[in-house]
Amino acid sequence: MSFWTMLTTMADGMLKTILLFALTLIGSIPLGMVVVFLKKSKFKPIAWLTEAYIAVMRGTPLMLQLLVWYFGPYYLFGFSTRGFKFPALLIGFILNYAAYFAEIYRSGIDSMPIGQYEAAEILGYSKFATFMRIILPQVIKRVLPAVTNEVITLVKDTSLASALAYSEVFSLAKQISASQTSFLPFLIAGVFYFIANYVVAWIMKRIEKSMQYYN
Amino acid sequence: MNERNNETLQQEYAVPEGIQDGKNGNEPNRERVILQMSNIRKSFGDLHVLKNIDLSVRHGEVVSIIGPSGSGKSTLLRCATFLEKIDYGEIIYLDRKATITSHSGKVFYTGKAEMKEIKKYFGLVFQQFNLFPHHSVLHNIMDAPVEVLKRDKKEVEKEARVLLEKMGLADKADSYPCQLSGGQQQRVAIARALAMKPEILFFDEPTSALDPELTIEVLKIIRKLAEENMTMVIVTHEMSFAAGVSNRVIFMDGGVIVEEGPPDKVFGDPKQERTKQFLKSYKE
Numbered sequence: 001m002s003f004w005t006m007l008t009t010m011a012d013g014m015l016k017t018i019l020l021f022a023l024t025l026i027g028s029i030p031l032g033m034v035v036v037f038l039k040k041s042k043f044k045p046i047a048w049l050t051e052a053y054i055a056v057m058r059g060t061p062l063m064l065q066l067l068v069w070y071f072g073p074y075y076l077f078g079f080s081t082r083g084f085k086f087p088a089l090l091i092g093f094i095l096n097y098a099a100y101f102a103e104i105y106r107s108g109i110d111s112m113p114i115g116q117y118e119a120a121e122i123l124g125y126s127k128f129a130t131f132m133r134i135i136l137p138q139v140i141k142r143v144l145p146a147v148t149n150e151v152i153t154l155v156k157d158t159s160l161a162s163a164l165a166y167s168e169v170f171s172l173a174k175q176i177s178a179s180q181t182s183f184l185p186f187l188i189a190g191v192f193y194f195i196a197n198y199v200v201a202w203i204m205k206r207i208e209k210s211m212q213y214y215n
Numbered sequence: 216m217n218e219r220n221n222e223t224l225q226q227e228y229a230v231p232e233g234i235q236d237g238k239n240g241n242e243p244n245r246e247r248v249i250l251q252m253s254n255i256r257k258s259f260g261d262l263h264v265l266k267n268i269d270l271s272v273r274h275g276e277v278v279s280i281i282g283p284s285g286s287g288k289s290t291l292l293r294c295a296t297f298l299e300k301i302d303y304g305e306i307i308y309l310d311r312k313a314t315i316t317s318h319s320g321k322v323f324y325t326g327k328a329e330m331k332e333i334k335k336y337f338g339l340v341f342q343q344f345n346l347f348p349h350h351s352v353l354h355n356i357m358d359a360p361v362e363v364l365k366r367d368k369k370e371v372e373k374e375a376r377v378l379l380e381k382m383g384l385a386d387k388a389d390s391y392p393c394q395l396s397g398g399q400q401q402r403v404a405i406a407r408a409l410a411m412k413p414e415i416l417f418f419d420e421p422t423s424a425l426d427p428e429l430t431i432e433v434l435k436i437i438r439k440l441a442e443e444n445m446t447m448v449i450v451t452h453e454m455s456f457a458a459g460v461s462n463r464v465i466f467m468d469g470g471v472i473v474e475e476g477p478p479d480k481v482f483g484d485p486k487q488e489r490t491k492q493f494l495k496s497y498k499e
Binding site for chain 2: 115118134137138
């Protein structure tokens with residue numbers, strides 16, 4: 001198999017990796033915010049449940065979680081998930097990353113000085129307006145570096161989808177490498193992840209810069 | 216309310232406080248009680264910070280509250296502005312009751328809608344300024360009038376620029392708070408409070424975070440507002456300023472008002488031993 005054939009064979013896997021990455025972000029970044037609100041809920045059972053969810057998501061391997069989402073329904077309910085591999089992956093990734101994003105947001109919200117809330121209250125802002133107009137814009141700036149880290153980790157974590165033999169770039173690299181007894185596919189995959197992360201870092205840096213107009 | 220009184224009220228609304236740049240602002244109307252606080256009690260756990268405090272402020276009055284740290288003066292302002300909930304007592308702004316205390320001694324705050332209206336009567340200037348760092352100076356001043364009071368943006372901007380001019384910060388409209396000195400930030404904070412056209416403005420140690428040079432800039436502005444008969448309550452450690460600017464000085468210690476009266480009486484001829492002691496520590 002020529003280098004070119006390998007590359008084109010793996011291109012499809014690259015697209016799948018990018019799709020998994022993008023959909024995970026689109027799902028988990030807003031879901032993380034919902035999780036923070038649930039965790040801060042005044043109704044204690046909801047707050048506890050949310051805390052337990054975060055603890056499990058952070059305390060067990062993502063690979064294990066993916067296996068549970070895919071095979072769990074069969075072993076628990078006898079419900080075959082054949083053909084639902086991608087949805088299972090998405091659920092696993094989104095729920096896992098939402099937990100991490102939630103903790104990042106929480107640390108950002110908690111770091112806001114109380115004076116900002118008080119100034120807003122005196123000026124008559126509603127709770128919602130205070131959050132949307134005063135708190136959130138500042139929190140976004142504060143958490144951006146931590147979010148960047150997480151996004152870069154996600155690019156690499158998509159390779160865990162190979163645990164379900166989903167044909168993203170890492171699975172393909174393993175298969176082609178085995179069948180062709182060549183190390184080249186792994187090299188191609190490595191370069192792909194590196195470039196993808198380079199692009200991610202560049203974009204995030206641009207966003208951070210756009211917020212540097214104030215301290 | 217009689218007709219004459221009604222007329223004066225309307226005139227005052229026509230020329231909002233702090234906005235007009237004419238020399239003679241609104242005439243002080245001492246008949247008009249802006250704030251009435253009675254029997255205010257507040258504890259933090261076992262610590263009784265306010266013990267039955269009465270405070271009433273009339274239109275055009277400048278009241279300075281002095282006293283040692285921990286005397287409860289800041290807490291009193293925070294209770295007046297609802298940042299802290301009182302344990303007992305009554306707070307009334309312009310005949311509108313914000314709280315009532317039942318016979319059993321339980322405090323009830325009025326409904327949300329009424330509270331929102333009452334909150335429009337006052338503004339508060341913080342020791343730490345608490346400007347919104349992500350907004351420009353102009354945006355800091357304009358945001359609440361536009362977003363909270365739903366006022367016309369162009370009109371608010373015009374007023375905001377007049378206020379900045381008055382604060383001596385006309386050229387800083389597009390700056391961000393982090394680019395300003397502390398004194399400049401505090402003046403922006405005063406402009407932000409004035410843009411809401413409050414009936415009464417509270418200052419919680421407005422110069423304590425500033426070095427002496429910057430303190431003067433801020434005190435000048437407050438003096439200017441006093442000349443325009445802006446109703447103000449100022450918690451301060453600047454004794455000579457308090458003496459010069461206020462109609463009334465209140466000395467607090469240990470959660471009670473120890474002495475109060477015109478500044479020449481309280482500073483010049485204090486009656487209470489505790490007041491003498493406190494003032495002496497400032498003279499040294």
